[in-house]
Amino acid sequence: MLTEKELRTQAAAAVTAVHETTPLAGSITNFVTIDFVANAQLAVGGSAAMVYLPDEGTALAIAGQSMYINVGTLLPVHERTVPAAMVQLHRSAKPWVLDPVAVGLGELRTKLLSTARNCPPAIIRGNASEIIALAGLWGLNGGSAMSQVRGVDSTDTVRTALDAAVSLARFTGGAVAVSGAEDLITDGTCALYCNGGSPMMERITGCGCSLGGVIAVYAAVVSPLIAAFCGTQLII
Numbered sequence: 308m309l310t311e312k313e314l315r316t317q318a319a320a321a322v323t324a325v326h327e328t329t330p331l332a333g334s335i336t337n338f339v340t341i342d343f344v345a346n347a348q349l350a351v352g353g354s355a356a357m358v359y360l361p362d363e364g365t366a367l368a369i370a371g372q373s374m375y376i377n378v379g380t381l382l383p384v385h386e387r388t389v390p391a392a393m394v395q396l397h398r399s400a401k402p403w404v405l406d407p408v409a410v411g412l413g414e415l416r417t418k419l420l421s422t423a424r425n426c427p428p429a430i431i432r433g434n435a436s437e438i439i440a441l442a443g444l445w446g447l448n449g450g451s452a453m454s455q456v457r458g459v460d461s462t463d464t465v466r467t468a469l470d471a472a473v474s475l476a477r478f479t480g481g482a483v484a485v486s487g488a489e490d491l492i493t494d495g496t497c498a499l500y501c502n503g504g505s506p507m508m509e510r511i512t513g514c515g516c517s518l519g520g521v522i523a524v525y526a527a528v529v530s531p532l533i534a535a536f537c538g539t540q541l542i543i
């Protein structure tokens with residue numbers, strides 16, 4: 308288990324590493340918040356590139372140091388782009404962040420998020436309802452297929468997603484970041500709660516996606532748990 312001092316030291320080293328190396332964290336993400344995500348990634352010192360096409364997703368998975376995959380607004384092309392990128396990332400053992408926006412909505416989203424189980428992401432980032440529903444979709448403890456994801460918003464509190472988050476982290480061997488009025492980060496053995504931010508962050512779109520994109524930047528240089536911690540601390 309990390310001590311607070313070790314956590315702070317590793318987080319500080321990750322911030323420095325990002326500034327020194329400008330890691331490329333490519334994204335396949337929704338078109339509602341796409342520029343918000345890119346700007347957040349650039350603001351923390353990373354490099355951003357957003358793509359839609361299958362060959363470009365695969366090329367970016369090869370070229371980048373990490374990747375951010377968000378299923379917020381799916382188009383028919385994503386049926387090929389998303390699995391191709393996931394498989395490439397898995398093959399090259401590169402860290403990537405999955406943002407299971409509105410999991411449970413529609414056939415393609417369900418199919419893509421089920422496929423992600425076979426190419427596990429280093430970090431899963433979502434609100435409480437998304438984390439509970441994804442664990443349900445993957446048949447893991449603490450999950451519920453009945454979790455009511457209301458569009459992209461959460462109807463559950465962060466603490467009710469603890470079991471689901473722990474199960475997902477143990478399954479992937481990475482970390483899970485659950486956002487809300489307080490944020491929870493776990494690697495399946497420890498749970499960190501982070502406070503900050505503002506209730507106004509619920510009243511604009513893109514804070515969650517930006518958090519995911521920023522975590523992907525840190526995932527390029529540090530372990531999943533510390534990457535999730537760095538991203539969360541910088542967004543709130």
Ligand SMILES: Nc1ncnc2c1ncn2[C@@H]1O[C@H](COP(=O)(O)OP(=O)(O)O)[C@@H](O)[C@H]1O
Pocket residue numbers: 433434459460461486487488489490503504505506507508509513514515516518539542543
């Ligand atoms: N009520 C709140 N008070 C403080 N911070 C919040 C609140 N709601 C959300 N945030 C912050 O906004 C960011 C995005 O979280 P959230 O709104 O839960 O994501 P999503 O857009 O995926 O639902 C997180 O960093 C979280 O800490």
Ligand SMILES: Cc1ncsc1CCOP(=O)(O)O
Pocket residue numbers: 337339340379380408459511512513514515516517
């Ligand atoms: C509103 C909306 N609809 C599909 S994706 C999206 C953006 C969600 O962004 P965030 O989860 O960061 O608020």
